[in-house]
Amino acid sequence: MRTDLTAALLFFASSIRTAVAGNVTALGGTWTSKSDTVVTGPDFYDPVGERFLEPRLPGTSFSFTNDGYFEEAIYTVVGNPTKPECPTALIIWQHGTYTLYDNGSMVLFPYESDGRKLWSDPCNSKTSIYTRYNQTELYRSWEIVLDDYRGQYRLNLFKFDGAPMNPLYLTYNPPQMLPTTTINPIQSATPTSTTAAKIKRSLMGLQASLPDATTNLDFWWYTAAGMTLVGGVGWYFV
Template sequence: MTACRTSWRSLLATCLVAVLFDAWSRTTGHGQGLGLFVAAQAGWEGVGTWSTGNGNVLTGPSLGAPYNNSFIYPNVTGYSFSFTSDGYFEQTQFTWNPNATDPHFEAIVLWQHGTYEVLTNGSITTNPTVFNGDGRIQTQNACSAVSSNIYYYNEPGLYQTWAVAPWRGKTMLRLGKYDGSLLPRMYLVSSDPSQFMFPTKFITNSSIGTYQIGSS
């Protein structure tokens, strides 16, 4: 009975700390700290750089310099995410979009970064608005009137489920989107995501029309 009482007291103390930390985070703007706290509670195992297929699509400079409106198109389509241990994420995606009214396909490449949180219910939220103005999306269709268009891109994400597991000799991350559909399997490229990420700060200075790493 004593052990049970101790266990309940510990659980209540943990819950109280979480509530107080949540309130403090919301009033002081330290939401990122809350995300890390909850991630530890939720057993998050996604820190690292992940990519579909053979890793041809990656976050970071291999994609070019999106902040300078310059993309290097990968050889194949795919997805890549990087997650740091201190609450930052980066996302790259290269896909072909079929058009029902046009027999040609449209190439879409996007990049964005920001912060993320792993919630107590196991879902993950990504928030690129903290670096609003950095993200880019480019579409290309050689047969359209304007063959290439590039826009600012800023889309928060909600992934209701995640799983990290062995898969065919590799370590796999599978993210489930808000509507229940699954993203393609991504495999661990590196446990040190800093090798495949841009700086975790503003890297676009659009207010004066110039683009350089490190501007705020």
């Protein structure tokens, strides 16, 4: 089913009509959100120890090489207005290849077996859920401008429906990335277990082997991806 969704994204990308921006610099480099605490590479995710290194503040980071590879790191925290002591947190990492299309769109194609996701809901569960993650992403358009206020190059990404993401700023060039090849190849990247392993909440202590995702998690992945294609749902990351 994910193959079908990827094909649909490619068709959607090829049908977009938008002007290509006159960018002031190349895409290659590491780009971070204004918190400047989430950065791709070994300071965010340790693929050997199977652990995330929790940043001080939420944020987003993308790295690109000029020959078609990308890496993505996201840390989001959602507050609970009725119970301020009960925020939820989501950490995502994936990498792979990307393609820029003549119509100005960009599609990220992650390596199926390498992506990781950690979901934490401390008031409802004593353990966090750590699973594989694989999400092909379509950006309707993108542009690089010089931010006059910060004096840095700024990457503006626009989601599939044209909505802008929070701006990203060039932090490293060359980019700070983990190896651009598949890091954890497996014979079949499709999860088969129906039970998600529960990992202790300490983000610095994730030493257990990688569990497979649950059937319910796959269901919600398919649901979200399907709604994305019809313009029903969009994420807005920090």
